[in-house]
Amino acid sequence: MAAAANGTFQRTIAALVQDRPGVLARIAGLFRRRGFNIASLAVGRSERPGLSRMTFVVEGPEEVVRQVAAQLDRLIDVVEVHDITEQNIVWRELALIKVKANAGERSEILELANIFRVNVIDIGVESLTMEISGGRQKIDSLIELLRKFGLEEVIRTGRVATLRGTLIEGEDDGLFQSDASKATYILPIPTGDSGSV
């Protein structure tokens, strides 16, 4: 687990939890009182009736974030929890990006959208909205390229992650800058603006 410049560490946690009122409050309360900071959170119904899947990215001091999965497992409503940080995982984020687009610049923006293979889901007179999913670097890159046109809104989801079904590593998710970090799936935390790469 590599340290980022600011001395915090990230871990990716996948949990299967009871789909009941108050479960999120239990988890949020645990995180608050144990000093775990949630960098990203995604929740949704799972393939099993009555159970939801949650993917957390948690950051904090190493000895603190190492405790996250064990502490979550103590909650009665948490059915399964895995710290998948150091496993062979595939993960995705989704973003909706609304960008200013006057008639003169629209074709250039659409060309970018095409290169990034994103869907344009709404076109207005002065703006258009596109949907992108992928690794964080891909999303960050597109946002950076669109910045000069004028970003009106960027809405990003938390990360969803799962273990790969094969032993063959798939497409790089774009965050692994060296072989050493790739081997252990260590996620460096970006510093500075959230949009920077």
Added chain:
Amino acid sequence: MSKNLTGSQIVCEALLKEGVSVVFGIPGGAILPLYGVLSQYPDLRHILVRHEQGAAHAADGYARSTGTVGVAFATSGPGATNLITGLATAMMDSVPMVAITGQVGRSAIGTDAFQETDITGATLPVTKHNYLVMRADDLGRTIHEAFHIARTGRSGPVLIDIPKDVFIEMGNYDPDEPVDLPGYKVPGKADEAQIDAAAKLINESERPVILAGHGVVLSRSFDELREFAEKTQTPVITTLLGISSFPENHVLSTGFPGMHGMAYASLALDQADLIINFGSRFDDRIVGDAKRFSTGSKKIHVDIDPAEINKMITVDAAVIGNIKDVFAQLTPKVNKTTHVEWLQHIEHLKAEHPSLRIPETDRLMGQHVVKALSDVTKGDAIITTGVGQHQMWAAQHYQFTNANSWLTSGGLGTMGYEVPSAIGAQVGNPGRLVWSICGDGGFQMTMMELATAAENHLPVKYAILNNNHLGMITQWQSFFYDGDYQAETYTGNPDFVKLAEAYGIKGIRVTKQNELEGAIREANAHDGPVVIDFVIEKVDDLYPMIPAGQSIEELIEDPN
């Protein structure tokens, strides 16, 4: 066979099915429907307390001393919030409890109704789990789940909040419906590879010590601990909560360590080459500065809760399981051995750092009282304490010969725990002698429960170590705040003998050492509760001491 009953009846039937025979509680509006059916269930004895905190601590004392789940009832709003200190106390010390609270009617929830509190929200961090039950049909299953959660794994308190109209609603109760808690794991036997790794470290060790925590007490592994210690000839250090898990007159008994523990115990931990931790969470009062804690030793941590592993101290081997099962697996795999030099060294440490000085003075000191209690009762009583100097004197000077006889609020450090927990212990152990060792500060936090003891003819003996001070506060202000004494003197204490008599309880005052034995014998012989006001010396510092966050290097021993 499913039965159609009111919610209140379902609660009582489910409690009886769980083996509950006693509940501690006090009624209020929202829980009245439950009290309305108690007369139908004469096997469910209700002990009326004077404050809900007392109900929770009494249930806690009952649970710790009997090894069963303690039960408390309270109403909504302030009744429920008054339970919180007791729930937090039980949570910190892993005590199995179920608290049942009334809630405002379902249609009033969320409207800021009279006596409404979001008690499931408020108790999230201080319960192992909690429930708000919105249908009478769910009550039976929920109660059985709650008991299962409270008593299994790392035990703890569970709260069940029931709206007033759910008590009245008719519902189905199937006592045979199985508990279904997917994902709830109850560790039992440990992984054999973990056992082998631990056994290897033990067999290689030349200077091992056992650190026996509350897990040994909660799993009732007293004989197993003794067998293991004797086979491996390993000194046994108990934590504060582990006290009475190992007979203190045993040659291997090496006291308790940490902030006010015996210096020789802290030194033994520091000088060992292996610490075998059975069911202690390496509390900060033991560890101090984690970076400097016993740096020369390897550590084995046996715990039922995986989240405790490497939380405070990084260990060399972890064994996850029920302590009782782990002993059964581990003891056959360790060599029968002895450590003559190491045991001689421990004896040397005990001689060089006696730690348990009884002041040689004509005045009456707290240590004299506890020593006399220990001698007269032959170490056989159940002892409850609050928190402070009296607690540490009790831990240091009462020589426990009987397992599972020490009830103290170790984790939360709750002043006032001593008075109601003794009531719970006496209810659960009618044949045993129960002494509550109190400070005059803590006693006054919960002394209204004297009425509960009197009303129920519970022969609890209260020993107030009365110095008209918050003694530990006086000491800390002396040591760490340049003697700037603030708010530590009690000038308005009542006459505790008259107070006892006001409750119809026998009161005795002791001011001299030569009165100790007679007064204690008189109290023991009295067929009812007794309060003894031991008027002890105003200021007496407690030693040894390792200041908070420090290590053995900063040990302060008795200068006298």
